[in-house]
Amino acid sequence: MTSTLVRPLGVLPMADVPRVFQRRTADDIASLVGAAIGSLAFVWLCYTLILPFSGRMGFVACWYGLFLAMYALVTSLSNPGPVVRDRLASAILHSAAAVVLGALASTVIFTFYRGAKALPHLNLFTEDMAGVRPQDNLKSGGILHAIVGSLIEIGLAVSVTLVLGVGTAVYMTEVGGRLARVVRTVVEAMTALPSIVAGLFIYSVLIVALHVPRSGIAAATALAVMGLPIIARTADVVLRVIPSGLREASYALGASRWQTVWRVVLPTARPGLATALILGVARMVGETSPVLLTSGSSTFLNVDPLHNAMNSLPLFIYSTVRSGEPTAIARGFGAASVLLALVLLLFIIARLIARQSVGRR
Amino acid sequence: MQPAELDLPRELGGSRSPSDRIFEFTARGIGIMVLGITGSIGVFLAYQAYPTIQRYGLGFFTESAWSPDQGKLGIAAVLLGTFSVAFVALFFAFPLALGTALYISEYAPPRFKSTCVSLIDLMAAVPSIIYGLWGFFLLQPHVIHVSRWLHQNLSFIPFFKVETDPDAAVWAQTRYTASAFIAGIAVAMMVLPMACAVMREVFSQTPVGEKEAALALGSTRWGMIRAVVIPFGRGGIIGGTMLSLGRALGETIAVVLIISPAFVIKPRILEVGTNTISGLIAGRFGEATSTQLSALLTAGFVLFVITLLINTLAAIIVSRGRSGAGTDI
Numbered sequence: 001m002t003s004t005l006v007r008p009l010g011v012l013p014m015a016d017v018p019r020v021f022q023r024r025t026a027d028d029i030a031s032l033v034g035a036a037i038g039s040l041a042f043v044w045l046c047y048t049l050i051l052p053f054s055g056r057m058g059f060v061a062c063w064y065g066l067f068l069a070m071y072a073l074v075t076s077l078s079n080p081g082p083v084v085r086d087r088l089a090s091a092i093l094h095s096a097a098a099v100v101l102g103a104l105a106s107t108v109i110f111t112f113y114r115g116a117k118a119l120p121h122l123n124l125f126t127e128d129m130a131g132v133r134p135q136d137n138l139k140s141g142g143i144l145h146a147i148v149g150s151l152i153e154i155g156l157a158v159s160v161t162l163v164l165g166v167g168t169a170v171y172m173t174e175v176g177g178r179l180a181r182v183v184r185t186v187v188e189a190m191t192a193l194p195s196i197v198a199g200l201f202i203y204s205v206l207i208v209a210l211h212v213p214r215s216g217i218a219a220a221t222a223l224a225v226m227g228l229p230i231i232a233r234t235a236d237v238v239l240r241v242i243p244s245g246l247r248e249a250s251y252a253l254g255a256s257r258w259q260t261v262w263r264v265v266l267p268t269a270r271p272g273l274a275t276a277l278i279l280g281v282a283r284m285v286g287e288t289s290p291v292l293l294t295s296g297s298s299t300f301l302n303v304d305p306l307h308n309a310m311n312s313l314p315l316f317i318y319s320t321v322r323s324g325e326p327t328a329i330a331r332g333f334g335a336a337s338v339l340l341a342l343v344l345l346l347f348i349i350a351r352l353i354a355r356q357s358v359g360r361r
Numbered sequence: 362m363q364p365a366e367l368d369l370p371r372e373l374g375g376s377r378s379p380s381d382r383i384f385e386f387t388a389r390g391i392g393i394m395v396l397g398i399t400g401s402i403g404v405f406l407a408y409q410a411y412p413t414i415q416r417y418g419l420g421f422f423t424e425s426a427w428s429p430d431q432g433k434l435g436i437a438a439v440l441l442g443t444f445s446v447a448f449v450a451l452f453f454a455f456p457l458a459l460g461t462a463l464y465i466s467e468y469a470p471p472r473f474k475s476t477c478v479s480l481i482d483l484m485a486a487v488p489s490i491i492y493g494l495w496g497f498f499l500l501q502p503h504v505i506h507v508s509r510w511l512h513q514n515l516s517f518i519p520f521f522k523v524e525t526d527p528d529a530a531v532w533a534q535t536r537y538t539a540s541a542f543i544a545g546i547a548v549a550m551m552v553l554p555m556a557c558a559v560m561r562e563v564f565s566q567t568p569v570g571e572k573e574a575a576l577a578l579g580s581t582r583w584g585m586i587r588a589v590v591i592p593f594g595r596g597g598i599i600g601g602t603m604l605s606l607g608r609a610l611g612e613t614i615a616v617v618l619i620i621s622p623a624f625v626i627k628p629r630i631l632e633v634g635t636n637t638i639s640g641l642i643a644g645r646f647g648e649a650t651s652t653q654l655s656a657l658l659t660a661g662f663v664l665f666v667i668t669l670l671i672n673t674l675a676a677i678i679v680s681r682g683r684s685g686a687g688t689d690i
Binding site for chain 1 (some may be wrong): 368369370378380381383384385387388389391392393394395396398399400402403405406409456457458459460461463464465467468469477479480481482483484486487488489490491492494495497498499503504506507510550553557580581582583584586607610611612613614618639642643646651654655657658661662664665668669671672673676
């Protein structure tokens with residue numbers, strides 16, 4: 001886990017910088033490109049014209065396999081075995097990274113591509129779904145209620161988890177003691193809690209046992225319960241890597257513990273804390289399963305978290321996509337684009353804050 | 362666990378100022394409160410699980426049907442489904458995460474490196490429902506061809522059996538949809554960045570001196586990776602994989618979007634219909650009576666205990682590895 005991966009202070013291996021590897025030679029590039037083109041041509045000829053195969057996935061798989069074989073063959077003409085293995089491994093590792101980044105790109109592009117049908121209709125952002133049937137065209141109805149519901153639920157959940165999470169982290173790192181170790185163990189254990197189980201817990205305690213109606217407040221509680229261990233743990237990791245020399249310096253100047261925490265530890269940790277918190281919030285915004293169990297889904301705009309059902313973006317996406325109605329699915333993808341844009345925005349803010357902190361030091 | 366062992370903070374004595382006392386009191390209060398909230402979940406789940414386990418006994422783990430009206434209730438089928446989805450996810454996520462982590466730490470040009478790290482972090486932040494949509498709408502129409510191919514050519518392996526004729530002129534496409542295989546691929550997208558981040562973190566701590574030594578002895582870059590980086594990061598590779606396994610077991614929405622629920626013990630991962638514990642909870646909580654609810658809570662408790670065990674084991678493995686214990690060069 002990340003906390004254990006933190007390098008011990010006092011070991012400064014960054015002093016020796018690794019040398020830059022030699023650039024590729026013309027031979028390297030030629031064999032790579034040659035193998036790629038040769039295998040493509042060969043597979044195209046065999047796969048589509050001679051053998052009775054079809055399907056894009058099979059084509060790409062055959063091309064890739066043959067490319068590796070050809071690349072190895074071409075390299076082995078002029079290089080010894082270890083070099084051939086090195087080239088092959090390099091090709092495989094590069095393609096693994098390309099597949100992963102490609103998959104990420106395809107997810108983002110696909111969501112916005114499918115959302116493009118609903119997004120240009122501005123009523124998507126200004127109207128709710130009250131009185132609008134799922135199959136009605138995209139000119140009527142919108143997701144305002146889901147956006148507002150998401151913001152309210154997240155706002156409530158974050159305001160609780162922020163105080164409790166950071167407070168717990170401060171307690172675990174700055175106050176300490178035997179009880180703090182118990183708290184840390186339990187909090188770390190609870191990060192393993194699947195979000196649906198957190199939702200089920202709130203459902204059976206608040207809604208079934210205490211008869212709280214399905215509402216925004218129930219959903220916010222479920223999100224808070226799910227997010228609390230995550231935020232407390234990441235904040236703990238951030239606070240633990242603050243050099244104890246800074247605290248010592250503060251104490252040496254006569255500061256009290258509270259002053260040290262407020263004036264030294266928290267300001268030093270601020271960029272790290274902000275990044276961790278924003279990423280935690282991004283995770284909570286997109287979480288569907290706790291909301292699915294606790295909020296109920298309304299079709300109308302509801303700004304009162306205490307009464308009546310409240311919809312949210314993930315829940316809206318989930319219910320529209322499962323309806324099977326093409327226009328409803330288009331609307332669902334519109335909501336998915338908004339959700340993804342929100343997460344991207346949070347992520348970019350987190351990155352900017354993190355970068356600022358690096359630049360300042 | 363304090364990172365700095367060289368300069369230990371001195372023991373603070375003497376009287377404390379009022380502000381300090383308030384601070385400590387408040388911090389301790391928050392800590393106890395959080396302990397109460399988080400701890401109560403575990404206690405509550407265990408408390409709810411007890412009567413169910415008492416009533417159904419070990420049959421709860423061996424019965425596959427979930428029909429509380431007939432008094433037959435068990436998680437054998439959903440447990441198997443949970444693990445088959447998770448293992449399909451790991452089958453795809455593990456090599457890709459390892460390859461990407463090695464690429465980022467060893468091959469990526471310095472300027473591209475931080476972009477890559479950010480992109481992997483972004484991948485972890487993308488909501489799971491988006492991956493569910495991606496798997497259902499974009500992936501499924503393509504993957505059923507792969508499923509059919511696997512069925513045609515590898516059906517001697519019991520996992521790849523599907524109860525239909527793959528060579529029929531009009532093959533039954535719907536038999537290959539909504540399977541554990543497709544759900545597993547979507548879950549792989551979700552757990553991959555987690556595994557990749559842990560692995561990369563460990564690889565990046567490989568002592569530069571040892572890497573340089575391998576290169577100086579005439580090793581190729583791959584030789585250096587095999588001789589230095591992978592042995593050094595073994596703890597991170599295993600630990601990161603197990604952490605992502607824990608996450609994969611608990612994943613709900615992407616799975617629920619893709620699979621069609623079925624309560625039979627089915628090791629045939631390519632075939633339509635399976636179910637997971639989280640899928641069971643999401644599907645059945647609405648109409649549950651109080652006894653059924655406690656049965657669902659028991660299922661949730663079992664899931665939680667499994668993920669907790671896996672995460673704890675992963676944390677121990679990550680910290681045990683050489684990479685956790687500083688470097689000696």
